Amino acid sequence: MPLALFLEQTLNGLQQGVMLFLMAAGLTLIFGIMHLINLAHGSLYMVGAYVAATVTSLTGNFLLGVLAALGAAGATGMLVELLALRRLYGRDHLDQVLATFGIILTFNEITKILWGPQALFLSTPEVLSSTVEVIPGVPYPAYRLFVIIVGLAVCFFLRHLIINTRLGMLIRAGATHREMVNALGVNIDRLFTIVFGIGAMLAGLAGAMAGPMLAIEVGMGENILILTFVVIIIGGIGSIRGALIGAILVGMVDTYGRAFLPLIMRSFMEPSAADTVGASVSSVAIYVLMAVVLIWRPRGLFQAYGG
């Protein structure tokens, strides 16, 4: 196998991982701090994509679209938190699953009524629509490089936020010693709403960034939602670092699996069977990865908060 192709697939894996990280970071924060399983996280991703597409097509400016997506997803997230999810914090995970599943159905239908059943259009911004030869001989889409850079930037920003700021301190404290933080006079309700808003904005950002690459359609959130859960489970719930490692791991395993498994299978099978078997195995690769990780370490790779 040529080295250039291998490197290119590695970049692809990284890019996919970075997208997953944007989703996983928010989800894992919300889970780690509020103990809330939020299936509707994918809906916020969808809101981000739809708003970005709409605003971009109105203004012709992708950046404005992304900013609008951040705002819309953040606002929607906080609204949902205030109206419904806030009452679910102390409740059984099952209640949370059921309620947020109901929210998914609601959001999907509202989106369909507002924007229609057909997929929406969002083009790649002009500056990023070309390709760049980061690896000699391989023209790589500039937009994908942009996604990688944004993702890594968000990662460093989150790290800074959590380690060096007062808000970050409260987040860390809220996750480990909720009652104590409350007793010290911190408005924990407001903290939760803010954290939820941050998570929602990250999901909105992911949705907006996905827009130029993916079909913007009703139900797009569910596809990535399951993958995101796989990521935070592998990484260990509540851990931003775990979310990053998990996301990259899932991105890599999925990409390498799709890219190389059929080739590997061909070395000891006839080609037509190898194609099918390779495709079948690679489509479950990440679930196998998750099962193996959990059997090996039942609480994920990184346990954030106690155990």
Next chain:
Amino acid sequence: MTQRRLMVHGIGLGILMFLPLLAAAAGEPFLTNIASRVLVYALAAVSLDLIMGYGGMVSFGHGAFFGLGAYVVGILAHHSFNGTVIGFLPGEWQGTASALVQWPLAILVTGLFAVIIGALSLRTTGVYFIMITLAFAQMLYFFMTSLPTYGGDDGLNLWERSQVPAVDMYDDNQFYYVTLALLLAFLYLAHRVVNSQFGMVLKGCKQNETRLQALGVPTYRYKLVAFAISGAGAGLAGALAANHTEFVGPGLMHWTRSGEIMIMVILGGMGTLYGSVLGAFTLLMMEEVLSSYTEHWMLILGPFLVIVVLYARGGIYGWLVGDEMDEEPAERADGRTGGGADDG
């Protein structure tokens, strides 16, 4: 058992027993067909409630067992109908259409899978358990989707329903009573299980597994057995579902299907067994009726689910039988249960 509860059970059982007659009297014999579907899903929901409501094991992969049971029937019937040999089994077996072989085999196979999946999954708890069961279900889903021998994503038609001695499975009423009998039998079994010493341990696992372990109870084994019984129950439901729709496909294993079964349990009232029947009825009838009113029926179903969670905590069953819920601790959907173990 209080008078109130006795009354609710009596009325419920009465309706179920005489439903075909009532439907015929109302001039709507087709209601029986729909009711059969409700009972099939009720069976799956009851089996999930057994582990979820009593053992605190939230399986998000129950659709896998449901689908697997359906596939056992589908594959056996497929070979029997076409007169071909089952390739992946040793010997020259050409399948069978007899329910006496199909159904026990469905129970056996799903039970076996449940033991394997359970043995691996039960090492985890809380939300990790939710996700690992989902992972196994997804693996099976993608496996069946890409398996061309049995239709892959297109699924398999069931050209003949299972043959039950002395019963015409194509008759709506007889089909209904067969399903009802199996549901009642499973309910009885589940009732016996949860009220036995075994059941006490199971409920104990939900409340405080660590304490049980400290007392020397091998909770892992207890939970595994419960998981297997539950998987087998879902498998039986799947076998019936295959007969009812006369079709099996990977859609039965999709994660949304697992979610629906879960919703039925919560809607009806978790940890009540009988509530699951009410939950299955409510969800399926809402789908049936709402989807014929408007194409935007999800806009009604979605908020309905949220409201049920927020304001009707004991589920429909809890609401019907009233305030006597406190008598049995396992019947309370206690928000804090498992919380400590899950979230660390």
Next chain:
Amino acid sequence: MKTIRMKIITVAAVVAVVYAGWMAMSSSANAGSLKIGMITTLSGGGASLGIDIRDGFELALKQKGGKLGGATTELQIVDDARKVENAKQIATRMIKKDNVDVITGIVWSNLAMAVVPSVTKADKIYISPNAGPSALAGKGCNKNYFNVAWQNDNLHEAMGQYVSDEGYKNVYIMAPNYPAGKDALSGFKRYYKGTVAGEVYTKLGQTDYAAEIANLRAAAPDAVFFFLPGGMGINFMKQYSQAGLTTDIPLYGPAFSFDEGILKAVGDAAIGMFNTSQYSHDLDNVANIAFVAAFKEAYGRKPSLYASQGYDAALLIDSAVTSVGGNVSDGDAFRAALKAADFDSVRGAFKFGSNQHPVQDIYVREVVKDGDGVTNKLVGKVFTNHSDAYASECAM
């Protein structure tokens, strides 16, 4: 005791509402009327296809003043949410309870495979406005089953022929890893004469194709044939264009990845790609010109091939009911009238083959940009009076 009474009243009220809803689902049939049941996908993923089919069908019904073939027509539309069991349940209800004359509407092959046999077994007519799985075209053909769209392989076969005609010798082919995907690639290979540079099966519902695109580029084929319906196709085309490959390695596919809704979502990235279809909105025949104008007027968008199929399904029923004078109870006469296909299809020449699947022309369209945006333009005809590969296996 007050709460108990409240609860009893509530339960009674709920039961009453459900029962009323149940009754409302089927109004009583009046004699001499025609009852049509439409089972289609209106919610969730893939809803746009079902909506197109429904809109096309309803347009025809409206144009005929609510009477197909002169008979007062009662159209019952139910959403299957793309779930097999739902579709099956609805079909059973339509057959046993509502006693409809004709069932139509199903979008997906797997739903059709599950529903159609039970419809034909109950001696009801099923008219497929989409989805033509091979099993129902060959050995499993049935006198009660008519397909007014295509056999699934048709468009892939046409593309195999076209790509060969264009002189490509080394083509890379891709489809999702499920039976329809495999059928698509074998249909393509049936008429394609060159070598296959690579054959790739992707995950059903996959969103990211970067890995496949990288492998594809490394294989350096002359052209790519892909069958990725719905959102998968949108994802692939967008990412393919971003990788800067559209000009180097041209893309070819069946119309399923190029319907008007999808083109709107893909935008300029799709320009210059080719697809095969049995229909195009710029087909020059009287019926089509009128249809396109009426459809735009009614719904404010161009009709897709799905809309044309829904419209044709209604016209087919209309022609047959007219021919039997509104008396659809005589099964043999009604079937014969349907088989005659005596209507002006918006796709031009149309007739049924021995297996009651279309014998029709298949065209090639290029994606271009015109005044209204990105759309399809007819560029040629690949097959004339094309039947399907399974007709000979059908015993009818």
